[in-house]
Amino acid sequence: MSASYKRILLKIGSNVLTQPDGMPDVARIQHLVDQVAALKKEGKEVIVVSSGAVAYGRSLTSVSEKADAVSTRQLLAAVGQVQLINTYSAMFGPHGLVCAQVLVTKEDFRDRNHYLNMQNCFRVLLQNNIIPVVNENDVISVTELMFTDNDELAGLIASMLDADALLILSNVDGIYNGDPRDEKSEVIQEIGHATTGFAEFVSTQRSQFGRGGMITKCHMAQKVAQLGITVHIANGKTENVLQKVLLGQVVHTRFIPKKSASGKKKWIAHSGNYAKGEVQVNAGAKAALSASEKAVSLLPVGITRITGEFKKGDILKLVDEQAKMFGVGIAEYGSDKAQERLGQKNQKPLVHYDYLFLNPEVS
Numbered sequence: 001m002s003a004s005y006k007r008i009l010l011k012i013g014s015n016v017l018t019q020p021d022g023m024p025d026v027a028r029i030q031h032l033v034d035q036v037a038a039l040k041k042e043g044k045e046v047i048v049v050s051s052g053a054v055a056y057g058r059s060l061t062s063v064s065e066k067a068d069a070v071s072t073r074q075l076l077a078a079v080g081q082v083q084l085i086n087t088y089s090a091m092f093g094p095h096g097l098v099c100a101q102v103l104v105t106k107e108d109f110r111d112r113n114h115y116l117n118m119q120n121c122f123r124v125l126l127q128n129n130i131i132p133v134v135n136e137n138d139v140i141s142v143t144e145l146m147f148t149d150n151d152e153l154a155g156l157i158a159s160m161l162d163a164d165a166l167l168i169l170s171n172v173d174g175i176y177n178g179d180p181r182d183e184k185s186e187v188i189q190e191i192g193h194a195t196t197g198f199a200e201f202v203s204t205q206r207s208q209f210g211r212g213g214m215i216t217k218c219h220m221a222q223k224v225a226q227l228g229i230t231v232h233i234a235n236g237k238t239e240n241v242l243q244k245v246l247l248g249q250v251v252h253t254r255f256i257p258k259k260s261a262s263g264k265k266k267w268i269a270h271s272g273n274y275a276k277g278e279v280q281v282n283a284g285a286k287a288a289l290s291a292s293e294k295a296v297s298l299l300p301v302g303i304t305r306i307t308g309e310f311k312k313g314d315i316l317k318l319v320d321e322q323a324k325m326f327g328v329g330i331a332e333y334g335s336d337k338a339q340e341r342l343g344q345k346n347q348k349p350l351v352h353y354d355y356l357f358l359n360p361e362v363s
């Protein structure tokens, strides 16, 4: 079954790569590299999203106690990323494999051109049998410009590359139905796309060196599964975990994928945070867009308000009369024209159906 995946996005979390004292766990990285090499030998494409820059930075230098949190992270990540990628490169080498460093920021997902350039770079690396090793560019991604964590980044790349599966390795066996430290808690082995209420059993508590925590992983995983990509969350400290997950030989959490969405829609689905404008529609327009049996574009006649300045190709957030966001789309023309056509009949669609993604609960 899952062993048939051709393209796999592997996310290795901070806690898998670090020892309890925060220093890098080199033996663990070596074992993971050996597992990736084994998958490559089977003809699979593997893209690695690896945390660990800060941990490596910590092993190489110490920061003055006077430095603020942002500067400390910048310094540790800038120094540590060099060693992190050198470690991967040195470990893949003896397997006859070459890896590449790809550092990205949230901004790279904002604009269709950046996005396509990035996608092209991944395509050319994969076509040449190179293993992309991706991390956030922590040096320039600070505060509000940061991804929530590398899980968010991994989800975006999995959908951008239309991966068959996203494997998230953390320091727990999967998502538990209670506190993982409680002996009575059990790993939830399958999560469907309609499951809600993760907050009831997943606490916001994070592991020692993790950033986002399990709750953000759950939300991201469900969104990615909605796009037709199977997501597995497993323990990166288990021996041969990759093979075992793919062969269904280890207890872990699997998010069941929904039928596949188009590539364009996969990109749009993740773009809500990057919208340049907001479009409010009336109830009739929302109902028409949400009728799943028909492909309907958003016409100016159903629009009641437009905010923000945007150009053709920019991302728009769609909100209903209660100001609740229900979808995302790409503008067919800029805000000036859109304002002129607001509420008018017989005008060109502001968002074409092909460039419209509605939140799963309304579509």
Ligand SMILES: Nc1ncnc2c1ncn2[C@@H]1O[C@H](COP(=O)(O)OP(=O)(O)O)[C@@H](O)[C@H]1O
Residues within 6 Å of the ligand: 013, 014, 015, 016, 149, 151, 169, 170, 171, 172, 174, 175, 176, 177, 178, 179, 180, 201, 202, 203, 204, 205, 206, 207, 208, 209, 210, 211, 212, 213, 214, 215
């Ligand atoms: N119900 C739950 N199931 C599994 N883990 C949970 C749950 N609730 C909270 N957690 C915490 O989430 C942590 C993993 O998330 P995170 O810190 O982001 O790790 P990573 O660095 O691997 O991304 C676990 O170490 C665990 O402490």
Ligand SMILES: N[C@@H](CCC(=O)OP(=O)(O)O)C(=O)O
Residues within 6 Å of the ligand: 012, 013, 014, 015, 050, 051, 052, 053, 054, 055, 077, 135, 136, 138, 148, 149, 150, 151, 209, 210, 211, 212, 213
């Ligand atoms: N980019 C950072 C890791 C950021 C991060 O979110 O890590 P994780 O908690 O593993 O998802 C680093 O390389 O140290």
